[in-house]
Amino acid sequence: MGEHTYEILLAAAVASPLVSFWLLVFFGPRLGKPKAGWVGVLLGMGVPLIMGTIVMIGWWFFEDEASRAALTEHAFRWKWANLGAVAVDIGVKLDSLTVAMFFMVTFIAFWIFVFSVGYMKGHSDEVSGQCKYWRFFAYLSLFGFAMLGLVLSSNLLFLFIFWELVGLCSYLLIGFYFDKAFASKAAMKAFITNRVGDFGFLIGLMLVYFHLGTLDLDQAATRFAEQYASGTGIFASGFTMFGWSLATIMGVGLFCGAMGKSAQFPLHVWLPDAMAGPTPVSALIHAATMVAAGVYLVARVYRLMTPDALMFISTIGCLTLTLMALIAMVQVDIKKCLAYSTLSQLGYMIFGMGCGAWVAALFHLVTHAFFKAMLFLGSGQVIEGCHHEQDMRKMGGLRHKMPFTCWTFFVGVLAISGAGIPAMHIGLGGYFSKDEILAVAYTRSYVWGEGDFSKHEAHEGEHHSSTSTVHDVPVQLAAYQEHGEPEHADHGGAHESVDAHSSAPLALIFEHTKPLPKWMFWLAIITAYITPFYMMRCWWLTFMGKPRDEHVHEHAHETPMMFIPLVVLAIGTVFASYYLFRPLMADAAGAATAAPMVMAIDGDVHTPAITSAHSWLVYGVGFAFVAGFALAYLIYRDGLAVGDRIKQRLWPLHTLLVNKYYIDELYELVWVKGCVLLAKTAGFFDKWVVDLIFNLAAAITERLASFSGMIVDKHGVDGVVNGIAQTSMDVAGVASSAQTGRIRNYVLVTAAVAAVVLICLVWFGTNSGYSGARSFSALSP
Amino acid sequence: MSIDRVNQLSSTCVRRRFALAPALLVLGVTLLCGTRAMASSGGEVVTTAAEPGSLLEVVLFYAVATMTIVSSVAVCMSKNIVRMALWLFMTLASVSFLYFLLAANFLASIQLVVYAGGTLVLLVFGVMLTNKSPWARYTPGKLELVGAAAVCSVLLVALWLVFLRAEWSRLPGAFAGTSVADLGRSLLSVYVVPFEVAGVLLMIVMVGAAHLARQDK
């Protein structure tokens, strides 16, 4: 292949949705209903999918490890602008992670686009009889452009730009039914909440720019490692905030962006509301791709993280995954239920990132994208079939009317619950990925805590090296021990950083990196039991049991256009993720996690890399789905009665959960109301204090100027305050009664100003004994 | 014409006579000093009306300065427009005498002839032509008066302070004296363009004023 072939293909793939976007903007109305959709499908995602597939095949099957590394290193860069003295490049970050993400996004998005062609037929005419069909696909195409751009960006600034663009698309699509107040409010909430995260992102960017002197991801990582080795730059600063060093603040700042986009607690509030958008949007943006961008960002800047920052990340992730899973248990809206489950799963990913399970978190991202997209599409099918009914309490028994939807949905439920058979290499995507994260968490909280981790691991290392089918697992702890330096030291982009670091003893990292608090691990485990419960509940209430609402049941139907994507995604869920994505992630991990301060741990329990000491855990969690399913079945097999009784017993808990811990209310009170209050205060201040100074001056001269009697007559003054208000408000009215008088006043005002200036001059001149005349005196010849 | 109106008119006339008396006095003094200055010049170089530093200069200055100040204050205090014009005439005359004291004899004459003579007459004509009654009054509001007075006095104080602080001694010194000829020469050499422009301006103004004031057909 020629130079930059991959980049050209990928760039073409990014440009294609943009072309589609403009086409739809200009010709959308003329194309009409189904055609506009097909333009979106083919140009908006079809072309990128083809390109993505070609690139992935070429990358994974026709390049060896060395040529991949070389390609990464020599990836395309084009100078876009100068930021001060720092050049900002547009470029392609070309590595296995990009390729994997790119393929995943295009694949899922393509099928969701196809689904939308059918789904939007009935959902796009609601806006006052105007056809908004083309507009939907225009937005989707724009989203495709932004998301793919985000994945490709080699530069933090561009990452940020596309980051905001996907935010914009999300805004536009959540507010697609903008004639409905709740939709436009939800859109606004999403955008502003994301902006709060972006604020942190910006601060992170500033620190990167200032201390590392570049915004390029690879360069930044290299310099970070250099500065760490030499103790200069960002490490030279003694600045701390909340006990965090500057480097940690940088990491946390960047993570704040991820918190916004990936809807992590406490910025999670927008995601459930975002379900106001059309269902394909929920599937694509708010489940599969955009919300995962936060995780992707953390993965990308992993090399700039410090142990403290990672601890913060894992704490946030752990809180999110637990709290949101609890809420999911009580949701009755099918989409809301899925939304909270998404939040919980995102929490898992972030948690995984935080505890060092780099590969596992990304792997979970991909598997989750598949099954969650499928679940959302399934729910869309249900909603469509039931005439926009979203309340699960009114459904039930839909399995006969929508068999395909029912069983693909069930595959999704199994996958998200982590169904699989431990000890044998059989299971769905979620089974592998979630267990990996848990295994790493276990390692970090128990094995790590036992002091001499390295000794503990030493003998397992041989085991691992020999049995691993994956050659490039991230940080092979054993390998470190045996050879004294990491195996992947010769990987392209990370080359220098690792060199700079290779002599540093590994012990340093252990010293820096504290073990994970045990409660975090246990919360994650408990949630692993909760997940199957609420997913099963959701499925059972919707499809199983007896129909609870005749009207809904009567009309239920499914359309082929919409269930084909479901089937495709189900197949992907079952097969593609483990065999395709896991190795790609692991391949990328070597270079992408070669950081001086952090440690990525491979948690692939199925190649018993870590330890056998926690195999009980694998069994424990491996069967969690059975327990969850059983519980859900017992409660909901006869409809809602048992559930209602439990609800009445535990009403305080139930109320708290249904109201989402009252966080929305709290934010409304503190932030929204507070901000509006602050704004009102500022507005008031501006009008009555800042402006009053001028107005008073004007009013006084005005009164002097005009017939005083006239003014008094016209604007009778009751009370001083009222009088002041009246005066400044009516200056204009008064003014028009004596325009020439204004010129006279103007003379007077000028004179007054001159007098004040003169007095000031004299005053200041007095202080040091100098005068204007002296300064001017030297001027004459 | 009512009795009141007659009374009013007659009393103003009386007061006007009193007002005119000092004006005539100043005019007399001015002409006197002017003649003296002219006479004493004797040659090309013109000197001041009184020897610099002499007692005469001091006395003359204070007399004329007082007259200037009094009359200009009277201008702004007068309610009646005709009286304002007359007080203005006195001010202008006093200023012309100050010019004499400043050895700007030509300027002083011009001031008298053009300003006090021409411009003021023009103004008085304006007054006469534009008033139903020459004695008409336009009363400004009290607040307005107070405000203006306040601003003006503050400005005056400020200016005074500036004068007090200034160190004039560091500036270049006085000149020995120049002649009208010098003035003429520089008008026709260095300042020839402004001079010509001023001429054109005057012509335009003449035409314009005539046009403005002409009776509508």
Next chain:
Amino acid sequence: MDLLTLIVFLPTLGAVACLVTPRQHIRMVALAVSFVTFVLSLTLFGTFWAGSGDVAIFGEHYGTLHETVRADWIVGDRFAIEYFLGVDGLSFPLIILTTLVSFLACLASWNFDSWKVNRGPRAYFILFLLLETGMLGVFVALDFFLFYIFWELMLLPMYFLIGVWGGPRREYAAIKFFLFTLGGSVLMLVALVAMYFFSDHAITQAMVEQGVDVIESGYRDGVGVTHGTFDMIELATNTAIQGYFGAKSTLFLGLRFAPLMFAFLFIGFAIKLPIVPLHTWLPDAHVESPTPISMILAGVLLKMGGYGFLRICYPIFPSGGYTLAFYVAMIGVVSIVYGALCAMAQTDFKRLVAYSSVSHMGFVLLGIAVMTKSGMQGAMFQMIAHGISSPMCFFLVGVIYERAHHREINRFGGLWLTMPKYGTMATIGFFAALGLPGLCGFIGEVWVLLGTFAARDMFPWAIPMAIVAASSVILTAGYILWLIQRVYLGREREEYKGFLDASPREMFVLVPLAVLCIALGVLPMQTVFNFTNGTLDLMLAQVLSGAGVG
């Protein structure tokens, strides 16, 4: 006749032509003149492209000017006011911006007859064209005296345009605008005179010390200076003058010369920018003035303040800028946040946009104040970007005002449904104001923020400032989205059902601005930075060395 003179005075000629044109053709003449001016200003690009390749022609050394016109104007023996025009990286984009916005504003005035004012179009268009001359003059004049004259020249037409053709409170607004600007001009005038005399002294002193008859010019080869000057570039580059201006022992009114003069000029320019707390003229002027005048006011007039900083304040008094950096930056940050908060509180559409201008121009001030490369670049970019997005926003408001005859935000709703084309344009315009990446507002903000952060070495307070300023991204998103939601989204309202979508004329105004919004956001280098950075970087280097830090 040379190009710049032609560009500057062509509108004046147009104004004269308007005097004798029949009433119904006046707008045609004005439009044609402003269009020709725009095209002529575009020919300035020729100068740029004639330069060599990638290196900006505006960056050979500070003071490299193009298309210069230089002639004595008012000359005494120790005294020379010159008719001195020229273009460099600072003024070039602003000239194009001025002619473009004027042209579009002229187009926006096309429906003059429907404004229901009892004044005819003749005076309006004459004043409009005179205003354009004034604005262009400010941007091309390099003699301070000439600059001042143009500065005042632009003031008067603006006063009448607001005061005669404005809304109900027009006289109040016009007087307010006039008084504020005039207040600033007074200080500027003091600085103008003082700078002349002090430079004269500096030159004289230097001649005596060095025993020469003539001091070499700071930027012109083979030209000498023998007395004080109003030449802004000379004042900034001449070592003798700079040395004297910046010296600690140079006092004026008992205070150090450079900071005092800086402060005088700063206030003069900052009123125009405007800054908090001298901003209150802006909302009133905007609310009362007719739409095209709002466009010019926001698009060009506000930029004069920023241009003044970059052209006069900082190059001539670098040490002043350095000494007062904290206060200047503080004012900038306060303007950013305070403007955004005030915008959030408004219910009048136009007033909201006006306050958002205060917020956006705060970024300009902050970027300049921190004296870093990216700060300055960002400030310049922000000026251009705001010069494009804010006229667009004001025009958008104008379009809807013409139909609804009110501007209460809370009374609107669902306009996107009623007027889809207009809604799309509005989205682009307001998102550009919001600072969405890919649109023009983003680049300026990020550049300024990063520049502020990078000033940490010089100014320890830079980081907190940058963080506070960065927090405004949330506030900005808040008020703009809230605005969009209240006006454009939501259910279609009965009373607005009959509204026509944007007419071709209106689209003709909006589309170029929208295209520029996107172009500047996507290709900042090719659209702005290539032209400005050369001069800016050199100017900054000189400013820093003048302030003793570079």
Next chain:
Amino acid sequence: MTIGVTHFLVVGAVMFCCGLYTMSTKRNAIGILIGVELVLNSSALNLVAFDRYMGAGRLDGQIMALFIIVLAAAEAALAVGICINVYRNLATVDVDKATQLRG
């Protein structure tokens, strides 16, 4: 007890302030004109005084005063013309009442 430049300046300042006061309190157009004349005269006086005491032989101050007189004459002529016209049309020269030109 010599008479210096300050003495003249003080006289000028007083005249200036009186002129200013007149300008800002009179509503008669001619009255305002008279105020303007006072202000012009005070500045001319200052110029001549400076010329006398620190002009060092140059006549710039006097020339400037001369031009002031010329301009004042021109201005008075025009202004009176306008006043007469206004009076003819509106039957008053009260500036507060001449509001026809307002927009």
